[in-house]
Amino acid sequence: MADAVSAYHAYVAERLGELRVHVTALKAQIGNADTDAARATWLSAQQTWQRVGAAYGSFGDLGNAIAPGSRGLEGGATSPDFAGLRRIEYGLWHGQTPGELMPVVGKLLTDLDALEAHLPETAVEPADMPLRLHEILEDSVRDHLSGLGDQGSGMALALTSADVDATQEVLGLLRGLLEGRRKGYPAAVDAQLRQLSAAVDAARSPSGEWVPYRDVPLEQRQHVNGAIGRALESLALAPALFSTD
Known part of the structure:
Protein backbone atom coordinates (compact mmCIF):
# COMPACT_ATOMS: atom_id res chain seq x y z
CA MET A 1 0.00 0.00 0.00
CA ALA A 123 -0.02 12.46 2.83
CA VAL A 124 -2.92 10.09 2.40
CA GLU A 125 -2.82 7.36 5.01
CA PRO A 126 -2.47 3.85 3.54
CA ALA A 127 -5.77 2.81 5.11
CA ASP A 128 -7.50 5.68 3.32
CA MET A 129 -6.60 4.61 -0.21
CA PRO A 130 -9.42 2.02 -0.54
CA LEU A 131 -11.82 4.59 0.94
CA ARG A 132 -10.70 7.12 -1.66
CA LEU A 133 -11.60 4.63 -4.39
CA HIS A 134 -15.22 4.70 -3.24
CA GLU A 135 -15.57 8.28 -2.00
CA ILE A 136 -14.68 10.06 -5.24
CA LEU A 137 -17.86 8.93 -6.98
CA GLU A 138 -19.85 9.46 -3.79
CA ASP A 139 -18.84 13.09 -4.11
CA SER A 140 -20.17 13.07 -7.68
CA VAL A 141 -23.61 12.04 -6.48
CA ARG A 142 -23.60 14.34 -3.45
CA ASP A 143 -22.22 17.49 -5.08
CA HIS A 144 -22.62 17.27 -8.86
CA LEU A 145 -25.57 15.13 -9.91
CA SER A 146 -27.66 16.39 -7.00
CA GLY A 147 -27.11 19.98 -8.14
CA LEU A 148 -26.18 21.03 -4.60
CA GLY A 149 -22.65 22.06 -5.51
CA ASP A 150 -23.56 23.89 -8.72
CA GLN A 151 -22.84 27.63 -8.72
CA GLY A 152 -24.35 28.39 -12.11
CA SER A 153 -22.41 26.44 -14.74
CA GLY A 154 -24.60 23.32 -14.73
CA MET A 155 -21.51 21.25 -15.55
CA ALA A 156 -22.41 18.24 -13.39
CA LEU A 157 -21.72 15.75 -16.20
CA ALA A 158 -18.33 17.25 -17.05
CA LEU A 159 -17.25 17.10 -13.42
CA THR A 160 -18.62 13.59 -12.97
CA SER A 161 -16.58 12.52 -16.00
CA ALA A 162 -13.46 13.89 -14.32
CA ASP A 163 -14.37 12.02 -11.12
CA VAL A 164 -14.56 8.81 -13.15
CA ASP A 165 -11.04 9.53 -14.40
CA ALA A 166 -9.82 9.94 -10.81
CA THR A 167 -11.54 6.73 -9.74
CA GLN A 168 -9.92 4.82 -12.60
CA GLU A 169 -6.53 6.23 -11.59
CA VAL A 170 -6.89 5.07 -7.98
CA LEU A 171 -8.24 1.70 -9.15
CA GLY A 172 -5.13 1.29 -11.29
CA LEU A 173 -2.87 2.00 -8.31
CA LEU A 174 -4.67 -0.59 -6.20
CA ARG A 175 -5.30 -3.15 -8.94
CA GLY A 176 -2.73 -5.73 -7.87
CA LEU A 177 -3.72 -5.54 -4.20
CA LEU A 178 -7.42 -5.80 -5.01
CA GLU A 179 -6.90 -8.72 -7.40
CA GLY A 180 -5.02 -10.54 -4.66
CA ARG A 181 -7.97 -10.22 -2.31
CA ARG A 182 -10.79 -10.88 -4.77
CA LYS A 183 -9.94 -12.30 -8.16
CA GLY A 184 -11.74 -10.54 -10.98
CA TYR A 185 -12.92 -7.63 -8.83
CA PRO A 186 -10.84 -4.90 -10.56
CA ALA A 187 -11.99 -6.06 -13.99
CA ALA A 188 -15.63 -6.00 -12.88
CA VAL A 189 -15.27 -2.46 -11.55
CA ASP A 190 -13.45 -1.43 -14.74
CA ALA A 191 -16.43 -2.60 -16.78
CA GLN A 192 -18.88 -0.65 -14.64
CA LEU A 193 -16.77 2.51 -14.86
CA ARG A 194 -16.71 2.16 -18.65
CA GLN A 195 -20.50 1.85 -18.62
CA LEU A 196 -20.71 4.99 -16.51
CA SER A 197 -18.40 6.87 -18.86
CA ALA A 198 -20.51 5.78 -21.82
CA ALA A 199 -23.71 6.97 -20.12
CA VAL A 200 -22.13 10.33 -19.31
CA ASP A 201 -20.80 10.77 -22.86
CA ALA A 202 -24.17 9.82 -24.34
CA ALA A 203 -25.72 12.78 -22.51
CA ARG A 204 -23.49 15.30 -24.35
CA SER A 205 -24.81 17.32 -27.26
CA PRO A 206 -24.57 15.87 -30.81
CA SER A 207 -21.52 18.09 -31.34
CA GLY A 208 -19.87 16.74 -28.19
CA GLU A 209 -20.45 19.78 -26.00
CA TRP A 210 -21.24 19.40 -22.32
CA VAL A 211 -24.89 20.11 -21.61
CA PRO A 212 -26.16 21.56 -18.31
CA TYR A 213 -27.45 18.58 -16.36
CA ARG A 214 -30.88 20.16 -15.89
CA ASP A 215 -31.27 20.20 -19.70
CA VAL A 216 -30.41 16.53 -20.19
CA PRO A 217 -33.48 14.40 -21.06
CA LEU A 218 -34.80 12.32 -18.17
CA GLU A 219 -34.04 8.98 -19.81
CA GLN A 220 -30.36 9.87 -20.23
CA ARG A 221 -30.14 11.13 -16.66
CA GLN A 222 -31.63 7.84 -15.51
CA HIS A 223 -28.92 5.95 -17.39
CA VAL A 224 -26.24 8.03 -15.66
CA ASN A 225 -27.84 7.59 -12.24
CA GLY A 226 -28.22 3.85 -12.72
CA ALA A 227 -24.64 3.41 -13.91
CA ILE A 228 -23.13 5.42 -11.07
CA GLY A 229 -25.29 3.57 -8.56
CA ARG A 230 -24.04 0.19 -9.80
CA ALA A 231 -20.43 1.36 -9.71
CA LEU A 232 -20.78 2.73 -6.18
CA GLU A 233 -22.33 -0.50 -4.96
CA SER A 234 -19.31 -2.43 -6.24
CA LEU A 235 -16.76 0.13 -5.04
CA ALA A 236 -18.22 0.00 -1.53
CA LEU A 237 -16.63 -3.45 -1.21
CA ALA A 238 -13.06 -2.12 -1.63
CA PRO A 239 -12.51 -0.82 1.93
CA ALA A 240 -13.89 -4.05 3.38
CA LEU A 241 -11.35 -6.10 1.42
CA PHE A 242 -8.58 -4.41 3.40
CA SER A 243 -10.29 -4.39 6.81
CA THR A 244 -8.72 -6.25 9.73
CA ASP A 245 -10.24 -7.82 12.83
Missing part, protein backbone atom coordinates in the same frame (compact mmCIF):
# COMPACT_ATOMS: atom_id res chain seq x y z
CA ALA A 2 2.93 2.35 0.64
CA ASP A 3 3.87 2.12 -3.05
CA ALA A 4 0.29 2.99 -4.04
CA VAL A 5 0.29 6.01 -1.72
CA SER A 6 3.62 7.22 -3.11
CA ALA A 7 2.42 6.85 -6.69
CA TYR A 8 -0.83 8.65 -5.86
CA HIS A 9 1.02 11.63 -4.43
CA ALA A 10 3.18 11.85 -7.54
CA TYR A 11 -0.01 11.80 -9.60
CA VAL A 12 -1.55 14.56 -7.43
CA ALA A 13 1.56 16.72 -7.82
CA GLU A 14 1.23 16.49 -11.62
CA ARG A 15 -2.45 17.48 -11.50
CA LEU A 16 -1.67 20.45 -9.25
CA GLY A 17 0.87 21.62 -11.82
CA GLU A 18 -1.82 21.45 -14.51
CA LEU A 19 -4.22 23.29 -12.24
CA ARG A 20 -1.74 26.13 -11.80
CA VAL A 21 -1.52 26.55 -15.59
CA HIS A 22 -5.31 26.78 -15.85
CA VAL A 23 -5.67 29.23 -12.96
CA THR A 24 -2.90 31.44 -14.36
CA ALA A 25 -4.73 31.56 -17.70
CA LEU A 26 -7.98 32.21 -15.85
CA LYS A 27 -6.43 35.23 -14.13
CA ALA A 28 -5.48 36.78 -17.49
CA GLN A 29 -8.89 36.06 -19.07
CA ILE A 30 -10.84 37.47 -16.16
CA GLY A 31 -8.57 40.51 -16.13
CA ASN A 32 -9.38 41.04 -19.81
CA ALA A 33 -13.12 40.56 -19.16
CA ASP A 34 -13.12 37.63 -21.61
CA THR A 35 -15.99 35.78 -19.96
CA ASP A 36 -16.45 33.06 -22.58
CA ALA A 37 -12.79 32.05 -22.48
CA ALA A 38 -12.74 32.27 -18.68
CA ARG A 39 -15.75 29.97 -18.40
CA ALA A 40 -14.05 27.35 -20.59
CA THR A 41 -10.82 27.63 -18.60
CA TRP A 42 -12.70 27.46 -15.32
CA LEU A 43 -14.21 24.14 -16.44
CA SER A 44 -10.78 22.77 -17.33
CA ALA A 45 -9.47 23.90 -13.95
CA GLN A 46 -12.37 22.39 -12.01
CA GLN A 47 -12.10 19.12 -13.95
CA THR A 48 -8.37 19.00 -13.15
CA TRP A 49 -9.16 19.44 -9.48
CA GLN A 50 -11.76 16.67 -9.65
CA ARG A 51 -9.12 14.40 -11.18
CA VAL A 52 -7.00 14.93 -8.08
CA GLY A 53 -9.60 12.82 -6.30
CA ALA A 54 -9.81 15.15 -3.32
CA ALA A 55 -12.95 13.61 -1.87
CA TYR A 56 -14.38 14.17 1.58
CA GLY A 57 -11.96 16.90 2.61
CA SER A 58 -8.77 15.05 1.85
CA PHE A 59 -5.60 17.17 2.08
CA GLY A 60 -7.17 19.00 5.03
CA ASP A 61 -7.77 22.73 5.13
CA LEU A 62 -5.27 23.29 2.31
CA GLY A 63 -7.30 21.10 -0.01
CA ASN A 64 -10.60 22.54 1.18
CA ALA A 65 -9.45 26.02 0.16
CA ILE A 66 -9.23 25.10 -3.54
CA ALA A 67 -12.87 24.40 -4.36
CA PRO A 68 -15.11 24.71 -1.30
CA GLY A 69 -18.85 24.96 -1.71
CA SER A 70 -21.05 27.68 -0.29
CA ARG A 71 -23.30 25.40 1.78
CA GLY A 72 -23.09 26.07 5.48
CA LEU A 73 -21.81 29.62 5.03
CA GLU A 74 -23.91 32.44 6.39
CA GLY A 75 -25.19 34.17 3.28
CA GLY A 76 -24.31 31.20 1.06
CA ALA A 77 -22.69 32.29 -2.19
CA THR A 78 -22.66 35.92 -1.02
CA SER A 79 -20.55 35.11 2.05
CA PRO A 80 -17.15 36.83 2.17
CA ASP A 81 -15.74 33.43 3.21
CA PHE A 82 -16.80 31.79 -0.06
CA ALA A 83 -13.61 31.31 -2.12
CA GLY A 84 -11.76 29.12 -4.60
CA LEU A 85 -12.86 27.60 -7.89
CA ARG A 86 -16.52 27.38 -6.94
CA ARG A 87 -16.53 31.08 -6.03
CA ILE A 88 -15.07 31.88 -9.45
CA GLU A 89 -17.77 29.73 -11.06
CA TYR A 90 -20.42 31.74 -9.24
CA GLY A 91 -18.94 35.02 -10.42
CA LEU A 92 -18.54 33.95 -14.05
CA TRP A 93 -22.13 32.77 -14.32
CA HIS A 94 -23.63 35.66 -12.36
CA GLY A 95 -22.15 38.59 -14.25
CA GLN A 96 -19.55 39.67 -11.72
CA THR A 97 -16.82 42.10 -12.76
CA PRO A 98 -13.06 41.54 -13.00
CA GLY A 99 -12.71 43.78 -9.95
CA GLU A 100 -14.85 41.38 -7.95
CA LEU A 101 -13.15 38.21 -9.18
CA MET A 102 -9.46 39.09 -9.43
CA PRO A 103 -8.91 38.97 -5.64
CA VAL A 104 -10.55 35.53 -5.60
CA VAL A 105 -8.17 34.26 -8.29
CA GLY A 106 -5.21 35.76 -6.44
CA LYS A 107 -6.16 33.99 -3.23
CA LEU A 108 -6.66 30.74 -5.14
CA LEU A 109 -3.10 30.93 -6.50
CA THR A 110 -1.80 31.56 -2.96
CA ASP A 111 -3.77 28.60 -1.62
CA LEU A 112 -2.45 26.44 -4.45
CA ASP A 113 1.10 27.49 -3.51
CA ALA A 114 0.45 26.36 0.05
CA LEU A 115 -1.02 23.01 -0.96
CA GLU A 116 1.88 22.23 -3.30
CA ALA A 117 4.43 23.24 -0.66
CA HIS A 118 2.84 21.12 2.05
CA LEU A 119 1.66 18.17 -0.05
CA PRO A 120 4.09 15.71 1.61
CA GLU A 121 2.69 16.70 5.01
CA THR A 122 -0.87 15.99 3.93
Whole structure:
Protein backbone atom coordinates (compact mmCIF):
# COMPACT_ATOMS: atom_id res chain seq x y z
CA MET A 1 0.00 0.00 0.00
CA ALA A 2 2.93 2.35 0.64
CA ASP A 3 3.87 2.12 -3.05
CA ALA A 4 0.29 2.99 -4.04
CA VAL A 5 0.29 6.01 -1.72
CA SER A 6 3.62 7.22 -3.11
CA ALA A 7 2.42 6.85 -6.69
CA TYR A 8 -0.83 8.65 -5.86
CA HIS A 9 1.02 11.63 -4.43
CA ALA A 10 3.18 11.85 -7.54
CA TYR A 11 -0.01 11.80 -9.60
CA VAL A 12 -1.55 14.56 -7.43
CA ALA A 13 1.56 16.72 -7.82
CA GLU A 14 1.23 16.49 -11.62
CA ARG A 15 -2.45 17.48 -11.50
CA LEU A 16 -1.67 20.45 -9.25
CA GLY A 17 0.87 21.62 -11.82
CA GLU A 18 -1.82 21.45 -14.51
CA LEU A 19 -4.22 23.29 -12.24
CA ARG A 20 -1.74 26.13 -11.80
CA VAL A 21 -1.52 26.55 -15.59
CA HIS A 22 -5.31 26.78 -15.85
CA VAL A 23 -5.67 29.23 -12.96
CA THR A 24 -2.90 31.44 -14.36
CA ALA A 25 -4.73 31.56 -17.70
CA LEU A 26 -7.98 32.21 -15.85
CA LYS A 27 -6.43 35.23 -14.13
CA ALA A 28 -5.48 36.78 -17.49
CA GLN A 29 -8.89 36.06 -19.07
CA ILE A 30 -10.84 37.47 -16.16
CA GLY A 31 -8.57 40.51 -16.13
CA ASN A 32 -9.38 41.04 -19.81
CA ALA A 33 -13.12 40.56 -19.16
CA ASP A 34 -13.12 37.63 -21.61
CA THR A 35 -15.99 35.78 -19.96
CA ASP A 36 -16.45 33.06 -22.58
CA ALA A 37 -12.79 32.05 -22.48
CA ALA A 38 -12.74 32.27 -18.68
CA ARG A 39 -15.75 29.97 -18.40
CA ALA A 40 -14.05 27.35 -20.59
CA THR A 41 -10.82 27.63 -18.60
CA TRP A 42 -12.70 27.46 -15.32
CA LEU A 43 -14.21 24.14 -16.44
CA SER A 44 -10.78 22.77 -17.33
CA ALA A 45 -9.47 23.90 -13.95
CA GLN A 46 -12.37 22.39 -12.01
CA GLN A 47 -12.10 19.12 -13.95
CA THR A 48 -8.37 19.00 -13.15
CA TRP A 49 -9.16 19.44 -9.48
CA GLN A 50 -11.76 16.67 -9.65
CA ARG A 51 -9.12 14.40 -11.18
CA VAL A 52 -7.00 14.93 -8.08
CA GLY A 53 -9.60 12.82 -6.30
CA ALA A 54 -9.81 15.15 -3.32
CA ALA A 55 -12.95 13.61 -1.87
CA TYR A 56 -14.38 14.17 1.58
CA GLY A 57 -11.96 16.90 2.61
CA SER A 58 -8.77 15.05 1.85
CA PHE A 59 -5.60 17.17 2.08
CA GLY A 60 -7.17 19.00 5.03
CA ASP A 61 -7.77 22.73 5.13
CA LEU A 62 -5.27 23.29 2.31
CA GLY A 63 -7.30 21.10 -0.01
CA ASN A 64 -10.60 22.54 1.18
CA ALA A 65 -9.45 26.02 0.16
CA ILE A 66 -9.23 25.10 -3.54
CA ALA A 67 -12.87 24.40 -4.36
CA PRO A 68 -15.11 24.71 -1.30
CA GLY A 69 -18.85 24.96 -1.71
CA SER A 70 -21.05 27.68 -0.29
CA ARG A 71 -23.30 25.40 1.78
CA GLY A 72 -23.09 26.07 5.48
CA LEU A 73 -21.81 29.62 5.03
CA GLU A 74 -23.91 32.44 6.39
CA GLY A 75 -25.19 34.17 3.28
CA GLY A 76 -24.31 31.20 1.06
CA ALA A 77 -22.69 32.29 -2.19
CA THR A 78 -22.66 35.92 -1.02
CA SER A 79 -20.55 35.11 2.05
CA PRO A 80 -17.15 36.83 2.17
CA ASP A 81 -15.74 33.43 3.21
CA PHE A 82 -16.80 31.79 -0.06
CA ALA A 83 -13.61 31.31 -2.12
CA GLY A 84 -11.76 29.12 -4.60
CA LEU A 85 -12.86 27.60 -7.89
CA ARG A 86 -16.52 27.38 -6.94
CA ARG A 87 -16.53 31.08 -6.03
CA ILE A 88 -15.07 31.88 -9.45
CA GLU A 89 -17.77 29.73 -11.06
CA TYR A 90 -20.42 31.74 -9.24
CA GLY A 91 -18.94 35.02 -10.42
CA LEU A 92 -18.54 33.95 -14.05
CA TRP A 93 -22.13 32.77 -14.32
CA HIS A 94 -23.63 35.66 -12.36
CA GLY A 95 -22.15 38.59 -14.25
CA GLN A 96 -19.55 39.67 -11.72
CA THR A 97 -16.82 42.10 -12.76
CA PRO A 98 -13.06 41.54 -13.00
CA GLY A 99 -12.71 43.78 -9.95
CA GLU A 100 -14.85 41.38 -7.95
CA LEU A 101 -13.15 38.21 -9.18
CA MET A 102 -9.46 39.09 -9.43
CA PRO A 103 -8.91 38.97 -5.64
CA VAL A 104 -10.55 35.53 -5.60
CA VAL A 105 -8.17 34.26 -8.29
CA GLY A 106 -5.21 35.76 -6.44
CA LYS A 107 -6.16 33.99 -3.23
CA LEU A 108 -6.66 30.74 -5.14
CA LEU A 109 -3.10 30.93 -6.50
CA THR A 110 -1.80 31.56 -2.96
CA ASP A 111 -3.77 28.60 -1.62
CA LEU A 112 -2.45 26.44 -4.45
CA ASP A 113 1.10 27.49 -3.51
CA ALA A 114 0.45 26.36 0.05
CA LEU A 115 -1.02 23.01 -0.96
CA GLU A 116 1.88 22.23 -3.30
CA ALA A 117 4.43 23.24 -0.66
CA HIS A 118 2.84 21.12 2.05
CA LEU A 119 1.66 18.17 -0.05
CA PRO A 120 4.09 15.71 1.61
CA GLU A 121 2.69 16.70 5.01
CA THR A 122 -0.87 15.99 3.93
CA ALA A 123 -0.02 12.46 2.83
CA VAL A 124 -2.92 10.09 2.40
CA GLU A 125 -2.82 7.36 5.01
CA PRO A 126 -2.47 3.85 3.54
CA ALA A 127 -5.77 2.81 5.11
CA ASP A 128 -7.50 5.68 3.32
CA MET A 129 -6.60 4.61 -0.21
CA PRO A 130 -9.42 2.02 -0.54
CA LEU A 131 -11.82 4.59 0.94
CA ARG A 132 -10.70 7.12 -1.66
CA LEU A 133 -11.60 4.63 -4.39
CA HIS A 134 -15.22 4.70 -3.24
CA GLU A 135 -15.57 8.28 -2.00
CA ILE A 136 -14.68 10.06 -5.24
CA LEU A 137 -17.86 8.93 -6.98
CA GLU A 138 -19.85 9.46 -3.79
CA ASP A 139 -18.84 13.09 -4.11
CA SER A 140 -20.17 13.07 -7.68
CA VAL A 141 -23.61 12.04 -6.48
CA ARG A 142 -23.60 14.34 -3.45
CA ASP A 143 -22.22 17.49 -5.08
CA HIS A 144 -22.62 17.27 -8.86
CA LEU A 145 -25.57 15.13 -9.91
CA SER A 146 -27.66 16.39 -7.00
CA GLY A 147 -27.11 19.98 -8.14
CA LEU A 148 -26.18 21.03 -4.60
CA GLY A 149 -22.65 22.06 -5.51
CA ASP A 150 -23.56 23.89 -8.72
CA GLN A 151 -22.84 27.63 -8.72
CA GLY A 152 -24.35 28.39 -12.11
CA SER A 153 -22.41 26.44 -14.74
CA GLY A 154 -24.60 23.32 -14.73
CA MET A 155 -21.51 21.25 -15.55
CA ALA A 156 -22.41 18.24 -13.39
CA LEU A 157 -21.72 15.75 -16.20
CA ALA A 158 -18.33 17.25 -17.05
CA LEU A 159 -17.25 17.10 -13.42
CA THR A 160 -18.62 13.59 -12.97
CA SER A 161 -16.58 12.52 -16.00
CA ALA A 162 -13.46 13.89 -14.32
CA ASP A 163 -14.37 12.02 -11.12
CA VAL A 164 -14.56 8.81 -13.15
CA ASP A 165 -11.04 9.53 -14.40
CA ALA A 166 -9.82 9.94 -10.81
CA THR A 167 -11.54 6.73 -9.74
CA GLN A 168 -9.92 4.82 -12.60
CA GLU A 169 -6.53 6.23 -11.59
CA VAL A 170 -6.89 5.07 -7.98
CA LEU A 171 -8.24 1.70 -9.15
CA GLY A 172 -5.13 1.29 -11.29
CA LEU A 173 -2.87 2.00 -8.31
CA LEU A 174 -4.67 -0.59 -6.20
CA ARG A 175 -5.30 -3.15 -8.94
CA GLY A 176 -2.73 -5.73 -7.87
CA LEU A 177 -3.72 -5.54 -4.20
CA LEU A 178 -7.42 -5.80 -5.01
CA GLU A 179 -6.90 -8.72 -7.40
CA GLY A 180 -5.02 -10.54 -4.66
CA ARG A 181 -7.97 -10.22 -2.31
CA ARG A 182 -10.79 -10.88 -4.77
CA LYS A 183 -9.94 -12.30 -8.16
CA GLY A 184 -11.74 -10.54 -10.98
CA TYR A 185 -12.92 -7.63 -8.83
CA PRO A 186 -10.84 -4.90 -10.56
CA ALA A 187 -11.99 -6.06 -13.99
CA ALA A 188 -15.63 -6.00 -12.88
CA VAL A 189 -15.27 -2.46 -11.55
CA ASP A 190 -13.45 -1.43 -14.74
CA ALA A 191 -16.43 -2.60 -16.78
CA GLN A 192 -18.88 -0.65 -14.64
CA LEU A 193 -16.77 2.51 -14.86
CA ARG A 194 -16.71 2.16 -18.65
CA GLN A 195 -20.50 1.85 -18.62
CA LEU A 196 -20.71 4.99 -16.51
CA SER A 197 -18.40 6.87 -18.86
CA ALA A 198 -20.51 5.78 -21.82
CA ALA A 199 -23.71 6.97 -20.12
CA VAL A 200 -22.13 10.33 -19.31
CA ASP A 201 -20.80 10.77 -22.86
CA ALA A 202 -24.17 9.82 -24.34
CA ALA A 203 -25.72 12.78 -22.51
CA ARG A 204 -23.49 15.30 -24.35
CA SER A 205 -24.81 17.32 -27.26
CA PRO A 206 -24.57 15.87 -30.81
CA SER A 207 -21.52 18.09 -31.34
CA GLY A 208 -19.87 16.74 -28.19
CA GLU A 209 -20.45 19.78 -26.00
CA TRP A 210 -21.24 19.40 -22.32
CA VAL A 211 -24.89 20.11 -21.61
CA PRO A 212 -26.16 21.56 -18.31
CA TYR A 213 -27.45 18.58 -16.36
CA ARG A 214 -30.88 20.16 -15.89
CA ASP A 215 -31.27 20.20 -19.70
CA VAL A 216 -30.41 16.53 -20.19
CA PRO A 217 -33.48 14.40 -21.06
CA LEU A 218 -34.80 12.32 -18.17
CA GLU A 219 -34.04 8.98 -19.81
CA GLN A 220 -30.36 9.87 -20.23
CA ARG A 221 -30.14 11.13 -16.66
CA GLN A 222 -31.63 7.84 -15.51
CA HIS A 223 -28.92 5.95 -17.39
CA VAL A 224 -26.24 8.03 -15.66
CA ASN A 225 -27.84 7.59 -12.24
CA GLY A 226 -28.22 3.85 -12.72
CA ALA A 227 -24.64 3.41 -13.91
CA ILE A 228 -23.13 5.42 -11.07
CA GLY A 229 -25.29 3.57 -8.56
CA ARG A 230 -24.04 0.19 -9.80
CA ALA A 231 -20.43 1.36 -9.71
CA LEU A 232 -20.78 2.73 -6.18
CA GLU A 233 -22.33 -0.50 -4.96
CA SER A 234 -19.31 -2.43 -6.24
CA LEU A 235 -16.76 0.13 -5.04
CA ALA A 236 -18.22 0.00 -1.53
CA LEU A 237 -16.63 -3.45 -1.21
CA ALA A 238 -13.06 -2.12 -1.63
CA PRO A 239 -12.51 -0.82 1.93
CA ALA A 240 -13.89 -4.05 3.38
CA LEU A 241 -11.35 -6.10 1.42
CA PHE A 242 -8.58 -4.41 3.40
CA SER A 243 -10.29 -4.39 6.81
CA THR A 244 -8.72 -6.25 9.73
CA ASP A 245 -10.24 -7.82 12.83
